[in-house]
Amino acid sequence: MSQVFSKSPKHCGEKQTLNIDKHYKKLFCALSTFFTSILSLILLIWLLLHPSKPQFSLREADIYQLNLSTTHLLNSSIQLTLLSKNPNQKVGIYYDELQVYAAYKGQQITVDSYLPPFYQGHQDTNLLTASLVGTGLPVAASFRYEVGRDQTAGKLVLNLKMNGKLRWKVGTWVSGKYRFNVNCVAVMDFGPTLPTGPLSSKQGTQCSTSI
Structure with missing residues (x-):
């Protein structure tokens, strides 16, 4: 078997x-x-x-209007020019969702102004201009007092700010979006007598940038 x-x-x-x-x-x-x-x-x-973060500097800021229509409502008009520079030799930058506004003593005194997106090549520079306005914006009760104190001191200090998102470009590769914030300080002569022309700042102040 x-x-x-x-x-x-x-x-x-x-x-x-x-x-x-x-x-x-x-x-x-x-x-x-x-x-x-x-x-x-x-x-x-x-x-x-x-990649190094982009550099911004204040070229010019002119205040054409900054007055209270009532005790707590502000009308403002400011013209702003910034210089933007990409310091990188091999990295380009895409700028998206750019918003610019002016602030005084921690209070926003204009509405957001939107700038068109743009691409900045290696070590390129671009001039950015914006018209910042505000109509009937609510401000703190201390606003008039703060302006009067600065007028007595002879100097008016504004913060001109820009927020947005950027993307790095290396060859054909493009990164995700990174939020960035820019803060420029404009110091203007502001004597005890009201000037006939606009208040101007043209000292070319370097701005701080955070990502």
Whole structure:
């Protein structure tokens, strides 16, 4: 009598399952290695280039109107010119969602003015101009007192601010969006007698930028 040996269906099923598991494990390892290599390459490029944040300076600021229509409502009109510079030699910058406004003693005294998005190449500079206005903006009761005190001191100090988002461009690769904030301080001569012309600041103040 001869003996016949055969594998049970149970053993065959177990072997097939093991083969499928090994296949998925190899595929997972290959994909993990690929994505890790891509991320490492991007990180290496980032570390080598190490983009510097953009630089802004105040070219000119002119106040044409800054008066209270009632005790707590302000009308304002300010013309602003900023110089924007990309200091990077190998990194371009896309600017998106740009908003500019003026503040005095921590109070916003104009509504947001929106600038069109633009691209700034390697070490390029751009002039940005904005007309900032406010009509019937509510301000604190101390506003008139603060302006009067600055007029007695002979100096009026404004904060001209810009908020937006930027993207770095390296070759064909473009990063995600990063929020940035710019703060420029404008100091204007403001004597005890009201001037006939606009108050002006033309000292070319360097602005602070945070990302």
